Amino acid sequence: MPLLETEQGEIFFAQRGDGEPALFLVHGAGATHQHWGLQLRAFLEDAGRVALFDLPGHGRSPGPGRSSVANYSSVLLALLDALEVERAVLAGHSMGGAIALWTALTSPLRVVGLVLVGTGARLPVLPALFEFLEQGNLAEAAQAIVQRAYGSKALPGLRKVGEAAFRQNDPKVFYEDLLACSTYDVMTRLDDIRCPTLIICGDEDGITPPRFSRYLHGHLAGSKLVMVHGAGHMVLMERPDAVNAAVREFLRRLTGGASGQ
Template identity: 35%
Template structure:
């Protein structure tokens, strides 16, 4: 793990159990709303132990990262690019899930010469959030957390490679979301993140500016960002690749190996 000073605030990054080495090829993992770096635990550790420099970040104002949480996709994208500057990374691959996928997309559009690969996991554009979820995230976040978990999972028990026997997907995800929400006593990062997703209107323009290969990793049973909702982005992406896996929106826990292998094969071409 490492702390990087970005815009005057400490930004936490998990390095997958290996020391940071900017000389290696780098990959940045970006989480979604009410998540943190831990959702990438399997993928980040695998890359760190197979020759990659890994930064699995906590967004500002989330858990171990300081500073005001980003109020828009554009603001979060600027943070990611500032993180690369602060860490001394000239070029990197970006991997983002849900809200994080929009952040990765926008960052790749703003600095196309610096991004070697772009992987969008559980993505959609536009990423509209239902009025019920927006209202719930603002006024009754615990109820909204339950709603999101119901919509995000397509199975009760995970494959053995996720976190081991006895793992409860719904309970684990609910506990993480509650912990992330409680980590910021000043700002409701749940509602702020959902609003940022809902308000983002630059997806097609951003994809048109992306110059690197793009991978879509999508859950066949995803109710939050169904695969059909990627059509606008896929039409703008040059030579886009699409991998659909048997999972809901929580792809990294419901299909951990499939997500890892898709990222492994895709990112290995950038080395």
């Protein structure tokens, strides 16, 4: 899992395979590549290459974060360029979904398909989160997020792990992530997206509620919506079985049942 030099700085990434389609997994605000940890191997049978990475200032990627979804999209495109990947399927969770959507809007020839997990065309942020971070109270911010992030069926241990992970954030980077989310809005632009799209949401998501995913589904032509019963915003970890099955089916349909491996 090396650091890769890109035009947007060094990026920590991992990949399996080198065929097509290439599937890139994009994490959300205040997160790292580890949020996709239960998906990396599962997708290898249906994707020629599966890659995950840390956005700048997150996890093991050095450098400052970014304060807009557009700038994070530039990081993703720089990573594709550095790896000489012309076109990819982009799967994004939360802010990562916003980054994937923005990339599909601004660089449509680079995107084969989209997987949007717990995201929306807008990502409003709880004002208290900005207040906590402005006061240097990262612990309160982490607790406020975790209280809304998990569904009723989530194992108690997941909440503890999630809160501990959020407390490891650089407060400045986390603040910029939230700023990027709060200023992002593509509600009137979704008709411009033409690529196949899978939308996944936990039906108890308290951060990006199901209505966000229903809006995406209603405005992205030909998209498929999968609601995961009893899961919250962290559906990737709460119900990896349901997420993995839905994404694998999507990939098989996208490729006609054959991966590039």
